[in-house]
Amino acid sequence: MPAIIRTAKLLYRMEIRVLDIIKDPFLLILRLYFGWRFMVAGSGKLLHIETHTGFFTDWGIPFPMLNVYLAGTTETVCGFLLLIGAASRVITIPLIVTMLVAYMTAHTDQWAAFWGNTSLFFKAPPFPYLLTAIIVLLFGPGRISVDALVGHHFREPTPSLAPTQGEE
Helix, strand or coil: CHHHHHHHHHHHHHHHHHHHHHHHHHHHHHHHHHHHHHHHHHHHHHHCHHHHHHHHHHCCCCCHHHHHHHHHHHHHHHHHHHHHCCCHHHHHHHHHHHHHHHHHHHCHHHHHCCCCCHHHHHHCCHHHHHHHHHHHHHHCCCCCCHHHHHHHHHCCCCCCCCCCCCCC
């Protein structure tokens, strides 16, 4: 029995190492893809203000032109910051809000399906964007990011737990 336990522990440790190795490339791929897609969607709104103002009006969004500018700017700027991994945890908050508003206005049937027909909720266009923003909010951008580069230069060294001279 101890051999089985040792083998299980070894396999578990190997699995954790492999997952730790692929975590950062996974986060990078998510950020690159969805950061770019946010930028494209946001710049599309900003380049076609009148068209999107019409959509926002039809969906019942108050101050439609102002909200087109807000959503377009949020998606463009925050999408770019997501793409490079800068201020990642902060910028995901307005992206999450934007995707929730998209659900509640442009995808009302899918939003309402959250408690009943969840497959419809998960198939809605805002879902992968919302999920990506939540993942980056919770887990950060990974080591392949501007945040990691900046954090490395500003991180204070961790204090040693060993007693220093005269503290014994």
